[in-house]
Amino acid sequence: MRKIDKGIEPIELTEWKRSNPAGTYNDLSHIERKAIRFDCLREQFYLCAYCCQAINENNCMNEHVEARNIAPHRSLDFLNIVASCTTNRQCDKAHGSQALPLTPLMMACETEFKFKISGRVEGLTERAKKSIQVLNLGDTRQNNRSLIEKRKQLSDALLLTNGIDPAEGVDDDELLEMLIDDIKCPKEGKLEGFSPVAVNILQSWLNADYYAKNQ
Secondary structure (H helix, E strand, C coil): CCCCCCCCCCHHHHHHHHHCCCCCHHHCCHHHHHHHHHHHHHHCCCECCCCCCECCCCCEEEEECCCCCCCHHHCCCHHHEEEEECCCCCCHHHHCCCCCCCCCCCHHHHCCEEECCCCCEEECCHHHHHHHHHHCCCCCHHHHHHHHHHHHHHHHHHHHHCCCCCCCCCCCHHHHHHHHHHHHCCECCECCCCHHHHHHHHHHHHHHHHHHHCC
């Protein structure tokens, strides 16, 4: 995951809520839903809130981080809505009404998941492990082989594009820091698909090197 900084809700939603004080998310028209989706995409730099694959207006959906069945009073709370991919059996499609203990709205989402060169993800805390299970983010090939393979392929490609062989790694701290800064920087308002995965891998190399040098 990548920490999402939520902004101000779209004017279309604000005006609709003013005219429909007793309304719920189910009552929204396609106009308000589209405005919400577009604003979420922009603030997420066109990455799925959960798996971080690239998404656009045509292959994503509005997702309530705190499910509507759990928190119906937050169904129109823009701070509780993100854009998720529509991939079967993962992210929004897997979340349903389950509680999500670690979310992309928390800064810890960038440090409590560890991504492997193999494409797998590991939870470093109990809440991270639970969130991986709820969203089916690929802790084992048995659970989500498709995502693991896609994540490995695209994150490898991103690293290779930046001159890094994923199989060999890098022990140059300055180079790692430069690469991390570059990959984290949106280009024309968008981030490369799975770029937070590549950043996570590079950061783990940097941390390991720092640890080794300070023993």
